[in-house]
Each structure stands twice: as structure tokens, then as C-alpha cells.
Amino acid sequence: MKSKIFRWISKIYIGMIFIYLYLPILIVVVYSFNKSSAGTAWMGITMDWYRKLFQDLNVIIAFKNSLVIAVASTVISSVVGATGAIGLYKYSFRGKGLVEGLLNVTIVIPEVIMGIALLMYFSQIRLPLGIGALILSHATFSMPFVYIIVKSRLAGFDHSIEDAAMDLGANRFKVFTSITFPLILPGILAGAMIAFILSFDDVIINFFVSGPESTTLPIKIFSMLRFGLSPEINALCTLMLLITFGILIMMQFIKINRIKEESN
Structure with missing residues (x-):
């Protein structure tokens, strides 16, 4: 009886955690279809805000900038x-x-400090603020995450396979391309996806380092919020969530497929 009660309490507790985490996100998604321009009063369902987004040239340019910066970095x-x-x-x-x-310190440094430091550094070397500066900045704070994931992957496989291949006559380059690289590739892909998400969603670094012609999507949302919360902002946030969740789902598929390959 006690174990049954404990299981129910555990399920309720876990459910409350998920509600706390995902209910605000669900509200943003639901209100992106709201007819009311006030953003708070529900007046019915419409797709007008998404149509308005796709017709907004500034939003399209900001999306392209974010995509270019995220991919390059x-x-x-x-x-x-x-x-x-x-x-x-x-x-x-x-x-x-x-x-x-x-490398580990870079992860725990507050983004505000890193943004100011990068701004001062680019000013000292006279690098113009814009797309190029943003790519270098995003690569700087994303690289340690890739490093940690790939290093953990390196520590997780049997290195005697490499020694056996070298004993059989393979050189170091052949061992790396045939054994090491395929084994750490899932880690590299996972790190790359995290780096993409961090870059695509970043606000603080963008705020310090972006130029007048390099507005990104998060900065665009931030500037739109100055005029108040609207369903158009909710629609834009929903599209960003879809991209982020899509990448996370891809990561899970890669992980599951890799586990299946290793088990076989």
C-alpha cells in the first residue's frame, strides 16, 4: 500500500515539474493563433500572424542572418x-x-561579461561589428561545448581497437579515418547541434556585437517587445521553438541509432 502511494506521489511530482517547465511554452504557442492583437484576451483562432510574419521583410532578413551566423559558427x-x-x-x-x-571556464563565464569582453577586443583590433564579428563570437562560446562532448566520446570507446589496427599495419591517418573518426562522429554531431542551438537562440552576445545591418532573430524579438506583447511575437517564438525542438529530435534519433548499432 505504501509503495503504491509513493508511486502516485512520484508521478504527481514529475507531472508538476513538466507542467511548470512546459506550460509557459504551450501558452506562447496557443496564443500565437489568437485573433486578438492585445495578446492576452482570447478572441478565436487565426493564422494571420504567421502570414504577417512571412510578409515582413525585416523578420526574413533577421532569420537569414541568424541562420548564416549559426551555420558558420x-x-x-x-x-x-x-x-x-x-x-x-x-x-x-x-x-x-x-x-x-x-576551456571549461568559458562555459561558466556570464554572457554579459563575455559580450563586453568581445566588444572591447573587436574594438581594439578594429574589427567592424556585424556578421563576421558575430560568427567569431558565437564560435568562441560554442566551441567548449563541442570540446567537452567529443572528449567524453573519446573516453567512452575501447582504444585497443586502434592499437590492434596499427599492429596489423595501418598508419595513424588510416586508423583515424577508419576507426577513430566514425566512432566519435556522433559526439561531433551532437556538439554541432548544441552549438547551432546556442548560436541561433543567443541574445546577449548579439546585443553587444551585432551591427546595424546584422540584426538577428532574437534581437528582432527583443526590439518588438518594446511595443508590447503581441501574437506576432508569439508566432515568431513558436517558429524558433519548432527549429530548436526539431534539432533536439534529430539528436535523439542519432543517439538511438548509434545505441542500436553498438548493441548489434
């Missing part, structure tokens, strides 16, 4: 982060612990 952070993880995991050198510590 993801490629840079994935290459640098994966290369760094392989090098730091496989080789020992003086100062290795310091380098790893500095």
Missing part, C-alpha cells in the same frame, strides 16, 4: 572543438591542465 566551433578534444585527449604536454581549465 557551428562549422568553426565543431572543427576547432573536435580537433582540440582529440589533441588534448591523446597527447600530454606542459600546461595541458591549464588549457583544459581555461
